[in-house]
Amino acid sequence: MITIDEQKCTLCGECIPICVRRILQKGETSVEIIDPAMCLYCGHCKAICPADAFQFSGGNDQFLPVPSKKEIPSPAVFFRFLRRRRSLRLYQDRLVEKTKLKMLLEAGRYAPTGSNRQACEYVVVSGRKALDEVCTLAIRNLQKQGKELQKVIDEYTRKKTPLPEEWASRQTLPPVWERIAGKWQEGVDQLLHHAPALIIIHMKKSIATTPEIDAAIASTQMVLLAETLGLGTCYIGFLIWAIEDSGELKKTLGIPPENKTLVAFTVGYPKVEFLRFVARNPAKDNWVGEFN
Ligand SMILES: Cc1cc2nc3c(=O)[nH]c(=O)nc-3n(C[C@H](O)[C@H](O)[C@H](O)COP(=O)(O)O)c2cc1C
Ligand code: SF4
């Protein structure tokens, strides 16, 4: 809940235009919230108030002063930092400190979310014993899904009819999943790359207005912070499919059946160091309006 300390409010009016929901207006002695039910709890009013007149129950202590502009990295430094991130698939055999994993969750927690719903929930798995269990269940499931998918592909091939688009993009997957399963039998982890930790983002989709985007933004902030902590990461899309198809895996990970798994990525200390940036395709772009 938000309240306004009438004694502190100077009626300067700065909070009024910043409110996305336009629910603040000047009253006799202080600003008033005209429709509290519309509030997003975005915190912008308190963050801008020179008199710190707003009180947020459950979170007031997080409104600390922002760092000075001098602390913002230059565009060149920041852009080079963004380009430096690579998907890491070779990890040191070393656990990631819990304090660092907690920092990653904090980076996710402070990410923007559609309508400020903050619906992301996290699972952190650390240590090979727990990860081996996840791998075993996930690989078993992917092998099952691969067999089902192959049956569909074979049926279309037999009938000489082209595969529908949704299946066509997946037709290379059954042999990939078979190979991962075969390697797992030999003790080689080609699913989670022998990483020492794994983070999964899931959520009750009915809470969020933009679930996939929210999880993607949260994870982006997390993997970038990981780089600053000397850690590497790799998104694991196959694991999401396995979790969504396996009630047993969801149970093992403590993900409620009704929640949707949206992102999974491995975390650990790199065994290798990349020397160069990589190439990307030119952006397909379309510029509309005036530019200087
Ligand atoms: C996927 C997504 C969609 C959003 N859509 C809108 C929007 O349509 N209009 C708007 O004013 N803000 C929009 N926002 C901004 C959120 O309301 C905002 O991120 C949230 O209130 C938290 O505030 P902050 O970004 O200042 O931390 C969107 C944010 C996200 C992540
Ligand atoms: S910004 Fe603060 S002091 Fe100014 S009108 Fe709003 S609540 Fe009052």
Ligand code: SF4
């Ligand atoms: S928290 Fe956001 S939506 Fe609510 S009153 Fe303040 S600025 Fe407006």
